[in-house]
Amino acid sequence: MNINRLQDDPHVGLADWLLRGIGQVVFQNNPLSGAVILFALFFNSWVYGAAAIFGVTVSTLTAIVLKADRGLIKAGLFGFNGALVALCLVAFTSADFRTGAVPSPLMTVYIGCGAAFSTIVMQSMATLLAPHRVAPLTGPFVLVGWLFLFAVLKFAHIDAGPLAKPVSPEDYEAIAAYSLPTWYMGIGNAIGQIFFQDNWISGYLILLGIALHSRISAGMAVLGAAVAAATAVISGGPEGAIRDGLFGYNAALTAIALGGFFLVLNRASFFYAVFGAIISTWLWASVAIFLGPIGMPVLTSSFVLVTWMMLLGQYGFAALIPVEPANADSPERTLRASKLAARGTSQQRGHTGSAQDAP
Amino acid sequence: MNINRLQDDPHVGLADWLLRGIGQVVFQNNPLSGAVILFALFFNSWVYGAAAIFGVTVSTLTAIVLKADRGLIKAGLFGFNGALVALCLVAFTSADFRTGAVPSPLMTVYIGCGAAFSTIVMQSMATLLAPHRVAPLTGPFVLVGWLFLFAVLKFAHIDAGPLAKPVSPEDYEAIAAYSLPTWYMGIGNAIGQIFFQDNWISGYLILLGIALHSRISAGMAVLGAAVAAATAVISGGPEGAIRDGLFGYNAALTAIALGGFFLVLNRASFFYAVFGAIISTWLWASVAIFLGPIGMPVLTSSFVLVTWMMLLGQYGFAALIPVEPANADSPERTLRASKLAARGTSQQRGHTGSAQDAP
């Protein structure tokens, strides 16, 4: 396959791995997807684009220095949490969340240490989850993000700016009526918020990046964000928060993960994914209230929690057909392999070591 | 055995499983126990009786749809957490905690989703705990209960009523003197609070339901509640909280679990259970303070935490004789089997797949 042509190239291999790392945030083990998503970040703000490159590079190099599994490094699996850590720390220490600000030299070292630590946490979570054949997802990012955000407040030299309040529905007045932009901006923003981009056009560009590798995953991302918006509208959530995509970014990730990626797509797993998106939406609100008193953002914790809970027990539910993390690449490939296997031919897909695999 | 006659009946089998689900809240894999406990709930308030039926039905049906292990479903093990989730969400969203209020249609859907999610969490926790041969206990209920209680606050359309404050000893003035009713009402209420019933007569009816299946477990429930009350009195806990059974419901559950159910009853495990009841009492207070700032009730978290901690390491303590969760049915059966085995006859009990078994 030509998208894997450069992965083993001695000269540009690293660049390929880093782009895959950016793609892996949304489960896309594909350098083209990563490139399009990176463009979407630069489209919104060059600061965020640079932060993502910095984070994915530091965490991937850390994995190389520590001599982690080569296959996982090449699939970008030691990079995506580092990219998110960098984006997160830039976002919540900038005066203007929307555009981000260039961090100070000391803050840059701090961000680099966070990205490097995410690689270590990735390996640890993978070790803990390996017996249950469940991937760490963005769990390392959530843990490192929380721990590193708090510490920022303690040190006078690190200029944290007005540390953004947890983005929570309570900050919105629940007066505005729901309208068409609530929906199309809400869905775009939800996909953008996965990367801390408060820009709905960037969100649709990211969606394009996903679709380059898997149209089913792109569809699931839209479905998850739409289900989240609908859940919030029915429950009377504030219009502004829905339009900003806050209810939807966790639900979009949950829908991608359960809708064909870690479970073979069939009727049962489709409804399982929709149910997961609804639960993720509610739990986003729940975690936001829980974290309120300590002023911490939710990040993607509700996605991680719900998806872990819905996958850990997967082998106990005969209605679901689990996909080994090591074999999860795209819903389309999984479906083809599953059909081939059903036809009685032996399964011919190799072990691709891809996509948020548990090392 | 005649109590198992209806478990495989194609017509009334489901009703048998649901009643067992209600019994399993207090470790009783027995439809008669479940029926008596259900009567105790209706005796206090028909709303709670109906909520328990709704919760246990939704979570058991979810397990059937997802094709979970049939033996576990028939033993009611996918039902008891759902029943508790429904009771909890009704209790803490009602204007009057004591009688409960009929939830709105939207809230009913929400409660149903919580009960369904408890089935998924049950399977996940069972998977995590299986290598250590420890049961999930009411862990799924505690997690889902907390997550779903919080989210209620975020949505305007769900009318939450005055969301009950965490029932905590700080709400009581520590003036009243301890008297006889402190004790007999405190013990009854403690057993009632397991099912959110603030009614000491219901508590004793529930105790009767337990005694129908196991007199040792019923004795342990009373012992645990009494030890809790004594611990609180010696430590100077507020009289009103003791009388309301707040210190005792976790201790009663811990005493049942450790006193003959998951450990063969002997002198060592008896004192182990009493020690566990004392620790559960203190930790109830501890968790209540911890959760105070975010306004969340303790639920049965101190029981779950203490019992997990006291069972996870059981194979490392030669003074204790562990019972496999799959074989745990009642202290009496365990004692008989243990004596038979000691006499040199081979152990003749079948695998009964019962009682808060790890799937």
Next chain:
Amino acid sequence: MNINRLQDDPHVGLADWLLRGIGQVVFQNNPLSGAVILFALFFNSWVYGAAAIFGVTVSTLTAIVLKADRGLIKAGLFGFNGALVALCLVAFTSADFRTGAVPSPLMTVYIGCGAAFSTIVMQSMATLLAPHRVAPLTGPFVLVGWLFLFAVLKFAHIDAGPLAKPVSPEDYEAIAAYSLPTWYMGIGNAIGQIFFQDNWISGYLILLGIALHSRISAGMAVLGAAVAAATAVISGGPEGAIRDGLFGYNAALTAIALGGFFLVLNRASFFYAVFGAIISTWLWASVAIFLGPIGMPVLTSSFVLVTWMMLLGQYGFAALIPVEPANADSPERTLRASKLAARGTSQQRGHTGSAQDAP
């Protein structure tokens, strides 16, 4: 070896195990180290010396009564968490943190129960971590310490004194300039704070105790504390908190654990340990802010969290050479064994069952 002469003595064996228990707080399976450390506590305050003896005795006897693994008991591994629990509960319920106060009879029973419970939690955590060949460290102490500190507030009869506020950098004014005493007192105090001793001379006495068994570990303790002070100075942490050793006690423990004890000391693990000390320093601040609203001290939680995270994934990083917890005794012995093995001679060290081993 003569330091092990008394370990199997029927008369003074228990005293040997208890002294090892005190040494194991800082990873020293050596009764002489324990004796020197105990002297350091008495040097600061006889109350703390007595509290440590009480805690280590109760928790070790609990392990004996429950018939835990004899080898682990003899290595002091069921004692060190109990000693810390007792020191912690005395420290935070005394009017004067520095000298401590004799607890009331009821409080003494409470402390004893906490120390006994730490033995049960030790066995449980060891069971959970065993598959990953990682030791529980002071995790049992942190959990029991938090749970038992909270409950103290709830009971009127237990006279808690002015429960000390979490020792946090926010309590210091960030005006004082950094000077020489910031450094030598800060490093001494950091080592003292591991045992709740706010006395830098006691800290250096403890360091002497460590050096009796392992000069590398003593060096790592100083390095960790110095790295922490430097990290705090560069980040602009308050001078008073640095001088009091608050930033450093977690970092010192992390440096000992990663610098030769659980990883063979080489260039990679040296930098890994330094990185861990830096992260522990930041996370100490992070956890302090997190716990601020509920008024709970950090204890050694940042050491435990960082070290677990850095060891759980150790088998996935080929640049590191893990040491089985059961074989970890001192960096020097590990290095010798590693060199012997490299020379092609078979490894001749026996299984010593020592040093924060996972039972």
